[in-house]
Amino acid sequence: MNRIPLLIVFLAAWCGIFAQTQFPSIFAWTGAPVSILPALTIYVALSHSIGIVTAFCVFASISLDSLSANRLGVSLLPLFACAFATHARQHLILRDQTYARLWLGLGAGVAVPFLTRVLLSYGPRTALGDLIGFDLVLSAGINALACPLCFAAFDRVRDVFDYKPIAESSFRPDRQIKRSRR
Amino acid sequence: MAACTVLVLALVLLNLPAGAAGRVKLAVSSLFLPMFGLAGASQSFVDRASYSLLTRDTLIAEVERLKKENGSLLLTAAQAQDLFAENARLRAAVGWTNRIPWKARLTRVIAREPTSFWRGATLDFGSSDGARIQLPVLTRDGLVGRIRAVTATQSQVALLGDPECGVSIVVRETRDLGILQDARTSNAGDGMITVRLLQSSPGVLAGHHVVTSGLGGVFPSGIPIGEIVDTRQIDGGLYTEARVRLGANFNRLEEVYVLMP
Numbered sequence A: 001m002n003r004i005p006l007l008i009v010f011l012a013a014w015c016g017i018f019a020q021t022q023f024p025s026i027f028a029w030t031g032a033p034v035s036i037l038p039a040l041t042i043y044v045a046l047s048h049s050i051g052i053v054t055a056f057c058v059f060a061s062i063s064l065d066s067l068s069a070n071r072l073g074v075s076l077l078p079l080f081a082c083a084f085a086t087h088a089r090q091h092l093i094l095r096d097q098t099y100a101r102l103w104l105g106l107g108a109g110v111a112v113p114f115l116t117r118v119l120l121s122y123g124p125r126t127a128l129g130d131l132i133g134f135d136l137v138l139s140a141g142i143n144a145l146a147c148p149l150c151f152a153a154f155d156r157v158r159d160v161f162d163y164k165p166i167a168e169s170s171f172r173p174d175r176q177i178k179r180s181r182r
Numbered sequence B: 001m002a003a004c005t006v007l008v009l010a011l012v013l014l015n016l017p018a019g020a021a022g023r024v025k026l027a028v029s030s031l032f033l034p035m036f037g038l039a040g041a042s043q044s045f046v047d048r049a050s051y052s053l054l055t056r057d058t059l060i061a062e063v064e065r066l067k068k069e070n071g072s073l074l075l076t077a078a079q080a081q082d083l084f085a086e087n088a089r090l091r092a093a094v095g096w097t098n099r100i101p102w103k104a105r106l107t108r109v110i111a112r113e114p115t116s117f118w119r120g121a122t123l124d125f126g127s128s129d130g131a132r133i134q135l136p137v138l139t140r141d142g143l144v145g146r147i148r149a150v151t152a153t154q155s156q157v158a159l160l161g162d163p164e165c166g167v168s169i170v171v172r173e174t175r176d177l178g179i180l181q182d183a184r185t186s187n188a189g190d191g192m193i194t195v196r197l198l199q200s201s202p203g204v205l206a207g208h209h210v211v212t213s214g215l216g217g218v219f220p221s222g223i224p225i226g227e228i229v230d231t232r233q234i235d236g237g238l239y240t241e242a243r244v245r246l247g248a249n250f251n252r253l254e255e256v257y258v259l260m261p
Helices: A004-020 A026-030 A036-048 A051-068 A076-088 A098-121 A134-162 B001-012 B018-052 B054-094
Strands: B103-113 B120-123 B136-139 B142-150 B157-158 B167-171 B176-181 B192-198 B209-212 B225-232 B239-246 B253-258
Touching: A004 A036, A004 A051, A004 B018, A036 A076, A036 A098, A036 A134, A051 A076, A051 B001, A051 B018, A051 B167, A051 B192, A076 A098, A098 A134, B018 B103, B120 B142, B120 B209, B142 B176, B176 B253
Parallel strands: B142 B225
Antiparallel strands: B103 B120, B103 B253, B120 B157, B136 B142, B136 B253, B142 B157, B167 B176, B167 B209, B176 B192, B192 B239, B209 B225, B225 B239
């Protein structure tokens, strides 16, 4: 299997986390940082094996926590819980339908920050904001929009980079009619 | 199997000692260094491009304005020097120890806090440059926060409004003491924050200035924080709560000063 599409997904997560720390004008406009990690997690959960899903969640959560005041590892469990639940039920999910992608993105956009906030409430430092606040609504909206876009973009990347299946020819040597003068 | 692995890994990470967790964070965040460099370079490129669009007349007007401002500041500095010497003499006469002057070190903000759980920023200023935990961070317009974590090349700042950045304040005009509350009760993002005064203070009015009191030992006294917008009596009139418009604009933090002892 070609690994380039997978590397591009990891790179997108890395760039997405970096982008969350930049562009203060977007922050001023939205009132909260914009994260598309839940949408990317849904894409990975429905497109790759459980090993890759786990590696993605560990990579994304540790990268996010390293740039944040979060305790290291606090965002791992919410991200993985979301990914694992989606991956375990992938045979029931209509992956190719846009409305399914949209609802999955919306669900992940709510679940990941909500679970992280619940975990943080058990920590030594109490996080800012309410359990259900504006940032949750923003995350739901952004990820609902981002999830179908992620599927469309990364499926296209996979089509570009994956090995093409060998085209079956209708020619069969055993059925060739051999003509001769005899 | 995967779920168990993640659970164990999460438990290990969450229970890492602070030093080890800090080193892991540093190692992982160093992966972003090329991106920070790229962002800084592109920002300076955009700045240079915008400078090249300025006309000669604009530049001359700016130089004239700066000359006037410089003259005024030199005069103020001369007066302050005189007051400083007088203050030192009086302190010596009374037997008080002299205040140690702070040095301001200019540094660049390279990142914001990526989550909405905390209010913070990352500075391009680490322990190799002399950064230490608790050092105050400010802009020309007022206090911004304090350093909460330091690595060799970067430091994380807890901004005003973060639960980790409590500040003891005083109203400059009335000398009423108070505490700057975290953003659970106010939103520092929109430039406003709530101050709870330690007693009912009907003399505190809109337009009064809020500065650091110097109590607590983290922030030196007299650093401007903001201006009172309105006040209200709380807890049956026992205390006064005031909304303060912060002097520093947190949405436009690019360069900040770190006060070095």
